[in-house]
Amino acid sequence: MGYSAHWSADAAAATGERIRALRVSRGISLSELARRAGVGKATLSGLETGSRNPTAETLYAIAGQLGVPLAMLLSTPGEPLDVPAVRGTAVAAQLLEVFQDDGISTELYRLEIRPGVLQTSPAHPEGVVEYVTVFSGTAKLGPVGDPIVVRAGEHASFVSDTPHIYAALGEESVHASLLIRHPLEVSDLPV
16 A cells, blocks of 8 residues: 555654653653553653654554544644554554644544454543544454444444454455544643
8 A cells, every 4th residue: 555664763753752742741751651551661762762663552552641642643733744654463554634623633544454463452532533434345443342344435433442453354455544533632732
């Protein structure tokens, strides 16, 4: 699908700086954020210094514990998007656009789900909803205990403030769009 898998040193450093700034602004130590997000302290330190390329699972875990949308780790509000794809166990997601209005941040991603593997994503903050439109393949996604099957040409949505999964059913990759809507705290809105 043509996802940019390469994280440049500049992209990794910028993402790391955003993570660190959000962590510090919330008064959370590196050790505490690592513990809450379920990632190693060395991993988090490497992300903050820009010396490690993050996975989708790691970034979602960190964003969830900071109470911000993933896009706030990947890009600076108001600046042009030039973000490499985020890859996880089964998913590659390319951030295409971020919209903010009326206390809601909406992220639009181009999504590929590879067959043969299951990806479990951590819970997002309360009130986050995901909307998926499948263009090809068949996806199984949604809350761990109640996933939805979505075929090519179909659309589904689910509240994603609990752990949720992504999987491609069959031998074919799933190509889809993913829209994630996050209620924002006033402190999260760009100044």
